[in-house]
Amino acid sequence: MAIANHGASVPDLIAVGSEQENVEEWRERCNIDQSSQIRLVKLAHMRYQHPDLDQITTFLQDFGMTVTKKTDQEIWYRGYGDDQYVYYARKGPKEFLGGTFTVESYEDLEKASKLPTASSIEKLSDSPGGGFIVKLTDPEGFPLNLMYGQAPAEKGEYPEKLTINYEQDKPRTRRFQRFEPGPAAVHKLGHFGLCTQDFETMVNFYTTTFNIVPTDFLYVEKEEKKHNVALFAHIDRGADYVDHHSFFISTNATTHVHHCSFEVHDFDTQKLGHQWLAEKKYESVWGVGRHILGSQIFDYWWDTTGNMIEHYADGDLVNNQTPIGYGPAGDESLAVWGPEVPAWFLK
Template sequence: MTFDDMKEKITPANPSREASPNRGSSVPQLEAIPKPCKPLRQWQKEANIDRNAQIKLTKLVHMRYQHPNLDEITTFLRDFGMTVAKKADGKRWYAGYGEDAYVYYAQEGEKKFLGGTFEVESYEELSKAAKVPGASAIEEVTDAPGGGYMVTLHDPEGFPINLLHGQTKKQAGPFPEVLTTNYEHDKPRVARFQRFKPGPAAVHKLGHYGLCVRDFQAQMQWYTRTFNIVPTDFLYVDADDEGNQDTKKDVAIFAHIDLGPHYTDHHTIFLSSNPTSHVHHCSFEVHDFDTQNLGHEWLAQKGYKSVWGVGRHILGSQLFDYWWDINGNMIEHYADGDLVNEETPVGWGEAGDESLAVWGPEVPGWFLD
């Protein structure tokens, strides 16, 4: 861009008008949710979903991957902010500082996605899952921290999803300090100075993961019928490029676990239409903005490859930071995400790069490929 081009770009059409300053607001969900929107229970009724038939999930607890070299992935995951919970021959378990016994499991072998793992409400729900066509038998988890019982299912495109019950939780902590912040007229931090120690961004818990799928409708219906997984937001495209409401085609979903009146993360799983089926990323919660930026600098100094971040998402509101692990799997730190429940309407927003972030580096053109 030449100087004249830059000057033309920044010269206001009306020089007498000042630019409005930026601002941030924590607004009520009904104001923030994309329009159109509709009540969750109405969406389920129109979709003929039998809530009693669903396998009841309670939370997402850990990811499972296969890696060629466990020592190398262990080094990366430590730099990413996890600690080694247990080692066994050809297996590793990694923990955060939350109550879950571990948040990531790795076994030795050719690079492979082994699925996300959800806790279920009861052993009866695990038995229900074992009756789904193609499901594994209920197996006792004898070697992993916390133990428990597990069933593995596969969705219509072959992605595994693991269900766990009976795992013993660990003692959570230590928790980072919630920093006191000074503002223009509210300055509670008196005679205390902000100081930070460089290092990895300690992981608290697993928040969500995303899948790129060929048949979006079939995948979306399988997840929302088989489990108490419900849409928070849909993304759509205009099928006829005319903007007619009846031609809008859903191409992605941010979905959360339906816990009724109890609040939960804005999304626990993400599905996006794609020419190929593959895992997109998994995402882990960290403490706050400073933690996230210090973690970003730590990973950069270690020579790992950044994907996108740090920035702030629109849907979900999370502060995000995406990286490649050493084997080409995308993994994310996030902080400050939205919470939703059954009173949160289902929203529809237009798909596109502009729907992904309110600020941050420019999104890579291939990000959702």
């Protein structure tokens, strides 16, 4: 008997579907010169400016972060992973200050500092873990930060993995599931996304300047031709496994940051975190649900300054053997289950 309501962990070559492209073929088609790229390692932290640091601190603590350092004008927040901080806040009018990627070497920072919009290399003397940073802007004016030399933090306590009972596989005997309500503790920063008016220019900049590789493109059809309008991209680390996307770009009528997203432990953690934020009267955007591309369980909220921020759990991993997927854009491509997507979500 066929099972209609069914989930499975499907190999990437199958799950991507028939519209796919090998990464090496894509590089050749797009004339990607890997030798000239600035080599990213991972996405480390977000940077925002907020008018009320006390208010955003209360929110971010309810969201699951902890303060690691604080001054009158700046605050650094961490998760329980090995990043010194996953979020940096500066006092001032609402402003997006960019995502921050770590790079492989100091030489990568030197290469970055020669880009047309880049700053000189600055020492992060006041930031936890130290290191060096280069700040630049992309073709649409979004700020972007590159960091090297930060000392890793000592990892915090990791939550226990739940033992799950299934119909015919029941390893959890005489052990009962019990939970403590509270914020959904943040592990690390997973991704952030930008809405752009010049999609092709932005895709070209990020995929040629850095070792950023498409995981999925979404397209619309016009006059019997397919036009890419959204990109989910990962950091190419060769055979090493990385998150399905650390970065995304979506075509839009206006230029603005869409959201940033932080990993939490599991589904129960996420639901308890949703309940916690709801009880504190924060404004939910969309969730809890399950994405299709990336497979993450998602939960989007507005912070107290009006920025969108997300919890996620159970995301896909890819490497250089995962093909690039192509699929139609639309609300139906966003989630397999969850509340109805807000009509303005992609706008």
